[in-house]
Amino acid sequence: MSPTPPGKTRERIYRFVQERLLRGAAPTIREIQGAFGFSALETARAHLMALVAEGRLVHEPGRARGYRLPFHRRGRGASGGEAEMRLVPLLGRVQAGALSMATEHLEAWVAVQTRRARDELFALRVRGESMTGAGILPGDIVIVRRQPVAESGEIVVALAGDEATVKTLRRGARGRMELHPANPAFDVLVFPAGDLVLLGKVIEVRRYLDAEIVEAAADF
């Protein structure tokens, strides 16, 4: 057969194209030809056509650098759900009594994508290390959907004493509700049935690693 191990070459070409797409632009057929040492254009092109046939690349015929990564459509149909963007308030702290979600401690507004336009969302900055085991670190921002109930196992924001706290909700015996930290150094909080004030469910966790991306509430 060929001097190159069968299949390997195509795989390498695929990755080559992939990387180039990541870096900014699809390669030219001649670039591939050169990079792989082919002495004929058609060789490189044949591989590309094969990759397109396999569905691993898509191609616009005739266009320069007309190769792209295909769309991976999962779930919902194309036009199905318009994901719209909303700005939701980032609250520095939520205290008991502040259930009105007054904007006193408004830190900023963050952009959130959602299909459920009617949900009431807010964002909260996490304090403390009680959820590090679940990958929620101090300083992280959680996006919360306000809802008075939640399923066992979901991460929720609840009022514990005076302040809001982020924990995993679990149903205990006799209707008791438990707030479980994800950190063995913290205790489980147990509430008699009906005593737990749930602010909402955490639907997203965010961590900004690069300075001041969020900020300035003033503008909105």
Added chain:
Amino acid sequence: MSPTPPGKTRERIYRFVQERLLRGAAPTIREIQGAFGFSALETARAHLMALVAEGRLVHEPGRARGYRLPFHRRGRGASGGEAEMRLVPLLGRVQAGALSMATEHLEAWVAVQTRRARDELFALRVRGESMTGAGILPGDIVIVRRQPVAESGEIVVALAGDEATVKTLRRGARGRMELHPANPAFDVLVFPAGDLVLLGKVIEVRRYLDAEIVEAAADF
């Protein structure tokens, strides 16, 4: 002056190019010409050259679709602090633990807030547990700013040979670059000076806990 409001046209051309770049490929000069209704090629090209002169685009002369977004942005930009929202492509998965494929298919577009309009951003889904110690769990989405260099201690996406990985970058002796996992079960990867291909820096980590918030949104 011209029939078009001064300055506006160039701005629109910039956004046009930017959007096209985010979708996969730079537009052709003739595409810009057509999209903006110019009757002469040179008009569109003059704007592009101006944008390059302003440092808002970079250009490879002679290459087809040779326009890119510049990597870095010097000092504070003119427009200051407007936080705008952008849709950035979510590219398949990154093998964060062992070594495997770099990027897969385009999964979706996610909304990102940024003031640095010129940054090139993309998102990647993390796989593997090598960064759990840094609160980055399998399935998390990292927002990455494309840049060829990074500081020691920053979390980066690197592409070495065939594999892409999310790790903490550290500078070793003699110019060596090290990729440190945040999980003692994984090994540190060491690269001779110049051998490490950096795709960018992780500027944000996201975790969606409530179903299909991302997804769809795109039909390009």
Added chain:
DNA sequence: ACTCATACCAGACAAATGTCTGCCAAGTCA
């Protein structure tokens, strides 16, 4: 042996795309 499929080579050709050279009109500014 025969066909098929894969991988590659060679060269011609055509379409896509960037570049150049002039020219025009309307503002800006010394």
Added chain:
DNA sequence: TGACTTGGCAGACATTTGTCTGGTATGAGT
């Protein structure tokens, strides 16, 4: 006003880049 800049127009031209038409060699099956 006159020099200069900006935004635009027309068309020719050169390069880049994709496409096509043939051909060679090797291995797998029948």
